[in-house]
Amino acid sequence: MDWNFVFVSILNGVVYGAFLLLTSLGLSLVFGLGRVVNFAHGALYAMGGYALIAVMRGAGAGYWPALVLAPLLVVPVAIAIERATIYPIRHRHDIYTLLVTFGLSFMIIGGIEYLWGTGTTLLKPPPPFTGTVDILGNQYPLYRILAAGVSLLISAGVFAVIQLTPIGLRIRAITDDAGMAEALGVNTKWLLTLVFGCAAGLAAFAGALGAPIFAIHPEMGMNILLDSFLAVILGGLGNLPGTAIGAFVVALTKSIGGGYIADWSLALLFAVVAVALIFRPTGVFGRGRVA
Amino acid sequence: MKTGARTSRASALAAVAAAGLLAVLPFLGAAPFTITLLTEALIFAIWAMSLDLLVGYTGLVTFGHAAAFGLGSYAAGYFAREVTADFLASLLVAQVVVVAVALTIGFVATRVSGVAFAIISLCIAQVLFQVAVAWRSVTEGMDGLVGVPLPKLLGLTVDAGTEFYLLTILIVLAVYVGLSRLVESPFGRTLQAIRTNEDRAAAIGINVRLHKWLAFILSWAIAGIGGTLMVFMKAGTTPMSLHWSESGNVLVMAIFGGLGTLFGPLIGAVAFVFLRDEFTTRFEAWQFAFGLVFVVVVLAFPTGLAGIITHVWRSLWRARS
Numbered sequence: 001m002d003w004n005f006v007f008v009s010i011l012n013g014v015v016y017g018a019f020l021l022l023t024s025l026g027l028s029l030v031f032g033l034g035r036v037v038n039f040a041h042g043a044l045y046a047m048g049g050y051a052l053i054a055v056m057r058g059a060g061a062g063y064w065p066a067l068v069l070a071p072l073l074v075v076p077v078a079i080a081i082e083r084a085t086i087y088p089i090r091h092r093h094d095i096y097t098l099l100v101t102f103g104l105s106f107m108i109i110g111g112i113e114y115l116w117g118t119g120t121t122l123l124k125p126p127p128p129f130t131g132t133v134d135i136l137g138n139q140y141p142l143y144r145i146l147a148a149g150v151s152l153l154i155s156a157g158v159f160a161v162i163q164l165t166p167i168g169l170r171i172r173a174i175t176d177d178a179g180m181a182e183a184l185g186v187n188t189k190w191l192l193t194l195v196f197g198c199a200a201g202l203a204a205f206a207g208a209l210g211a212p213i214f215a216i217h218p219e220m221g222m223n224i225l226l227d228s229f230l231a232v233i234l235g236g237l238g239n240l241p242g243t244a245i246g247a248f249v250v251a252l253t254k255s256i257g258g259g260y261i262a263d264w265s266l267a268l269l270f271a272v273v274a275v276a277l278i279f280r281p282t283g284v285f286g287r288g289r290v291a
Numbered sequence: 292m293k294t295g296a297r298t299s300r301a302s303a304l305a306a307v308a309a310a311g312l313l314a315v316l317p318f319l320g321a322a323p324f325t326i327t328l329l330t331e332a333l334i335f336a337i338w339a340m341s342l343d344l345l346v347g348y349t350g351l352v353t354f355g356h357a358a359a360f361g362l363g364s365y366a367a368g369y370f371a372r373e374v375t376a377d378f379l380a381s382l383l384v385a386q387v388v389v390v391a392v393a394l395t396i397g398f399v400a401t402r403v404s405g406v407a408f409a410i411i412s413l414c415i416a417q418v419l420f421q422v423a424v425a426w427r428s429v430t431e432g433m434d435g436l437v438g439v440p441l442p443k444l445l446g447l448t449v450d451a452g453t454e455f456y457l458l459t460i461l462i463v464l465a466v467y468v469g470l471s472r473l474v475e476s477p478f479g480r481t482l483q484a485i486r487t488n489e490d491r492a493a494a495i496g497i498n499v500r501l502h503k504w505l506a507f508i509l510s511w512a513i514a515g516i517g518g519t520l521m522v523f524m525k526a527g528t529t530p531m532s533l534h535w536s537e538s539g540n541v542l543v544m545a546i547f548g549g550l551g552t553l554f555g556p557l558i559g560a561v562a563f564v565f566l567r568d569e570f571t572t573r574f575e576a577w578q579f580a581f582g583l584v585f586v587v588v589v590l591a592f593p594t595g596l597a598g599i600i601t602h603v604w605r606s607l608w609r610a611r612s
Contacts, residue, residue: 037406085586094406095352099546099589102539106582114576226417226535233410267421274414277407278399 008138009256015144015213017251018151022206024228024247025158025240026199032175032238034192035094036086039101041203041228042221043108047074048204049216050112053121063126071205078200082193090189112218120217147209154205155244162240171195175238227254230273302554303468310464317453330456332564333463334520339544339556340470341513346542347550348474349506350486351401352409355416356541359511361533362419363389363518365430368439368528378442378449378458382519389515390508397507401500404489413535423530435529442523451524459520463557466513470553473509482506483551543581547588549597558596 023045030036051070055061081104089096124130125143132139162168173181174188182188214220231250235242250269257265317326342356367385400411423430430436442449449455473479481502484492493499522528548559570577592598
């Protein structure tokens with residue numbers, strides 16, 4: 001067995017897991033709050049990547065300011081989308097919001113293809129993180145380490161907001177029992193709009209941060225959307241610590257399994273998740289909710 | 292009761308008349324390309340109607356219906372290429388495979404409903420997609436199954452084009468009439484009771500899980516018929532036929548047409564194929580237009596095209612009498 005190969009696979013898995021964490025936290029939060037299964041989350045991730053390109057090309061900005069600006073541009077767009085399409089049908093069955101976000105995903109991807117074409121853009125890692133770093137005899141791209149670190153820091157920030165701030169308290173209250181929270185005077189409707197916007201911002205940030213690693217193309221969000229779903233289901237919908245574990249389980253299975261049993265690893269993963277959801281609808285690790 | 296029987300006979304007659312009209316199109320000088328599009332649309336119609344049985348009548352929204360269609364395609368296509376191109380034999384083999392898989396998958400998946408069912412069905416379809424990609428010795432991976440011969444019916448080769456189109460019309464007609472009778476039957480009523488309120492249905496003594504399971508199997512079997520036709524029409528298939536974007540497409544057809552009306556998904560599928568053809572040739576941003584139409588339909592017209600048509604029809608009817 002080639003241990004260097006295994007080691008690099010694990011590193012790749014951890015890096016991808018950190019990105020998956022950013023996208024699946026948003027997905028999980030939005031579901032926990034409003035029972036909205038957001039199929040457009042992958043498209044919002046792609047929107048982040050393209051917002052980055054737009055800022056860099058349009059305003060001639062450097063990578064770092066663009067990275068900060070891109071998600072800030074996506075947040076108001078996402079808030080407008082939520083107000084226009086999800087807000088009016090919140091009283092209807094859960095399944096309608098799922099269908100609407102599915103249509104939105106088509107619209108966003110179609111819009112991107114119209115504005116920027118269907119081509120793939122590969123950004124170079126920004127200086128001074130262009131080189132590689134030596135980890136146990138393996139040359140590993142420095143930017144990946146940095147990006148994973150930033151992702152983990154931001155995710156920690158999200159956890160801190162949810163656990164420590166008054167707004168986080170309200171979010172947890174609604175996730176636990178929306179009716180009771182509302183009875184106690186929490187404005188659930190505006191909070192969902194706000195959280196939807198912030199979740200989109202997180203996804204967009206992940207898309208922009210990942211641009212030098214995963215490349216930018218209109219469908220870039222599709223795989224990460226599916227993987228985020230898997231992570232969120234494994235962890236239990238609405239359960240954030242579970243989601244975090246789920247993200248790394250999915251990412252590591254993909255990167256390590258992919259090296260040995262190729263595409264079978266994904267088939268296995270989907271099967272495991274389907275079985276998990278049937279027999280542990282609250283998630284493998286605990287207290288999320290589905291039905 | 293009596294009016295119900297009369298309407299269902301009237302709708303069966305209307306279906307036969309519509310099928311007859313479609314069948315003479317090639318002889319009235321319709322372009323071969325139009326016939327190809329129509330064939331594809333009618334095959335999708337079978338698939339969309341099968342989805343309607345599950346989503347519209349039983350209330351189980353699935354995001355993995357491509358699995359049933361694609362599995363039918365692979366089974367029929369592989370059998371036709373390796374053993375015999377006989378259409379009925381291939382159809383039978385595909386049905387056996389699809390039903391066997393639906394029996395097992397449906398048994399576990401129908402334990403849940405709502406959003407959980409939607410996501411589980413999505414995961415299951417992705418398992419089949421990944422298997423189709425990974426099991427190269429049988430499925431030939433991403434290249435897909437190619438070289439499926441023209442089907443034979445009772446020893447005679449069914450040519451692509453008009454002959455295959457006529458065969459498709461016959462099968463669509465059979466599926467439509469069969470399903471219309473099924474949804475009006477006590478079994479169909481039971482499914483609709485489950486859709487309306489699962490708990491109450493259980494309270495009046497309906498075995499909810501058994502009925503959900505049966506609806507699932509039936510829905511997959513009918514989708515498998517569509518898959519069988521499609522693999523012969525395209526002379527092959529790829530893993531993309533199992534991809535979740537396809538599951539989304541069939542949902543679009545059924546919802547756009549109008550859930551819970553069989554007739555709706557049928558016109559939804561035809562509208563889908565022709566609109567997609569128009570959009571892709573005329574607009575650069577066809578996906579955008581497509582998504583927009585879908586969002587507007589879900590938001591403003593949850594009853595779909597069929598709902599709009601029935602509404603207009605009823606108001607005309609009232610105005611006359």
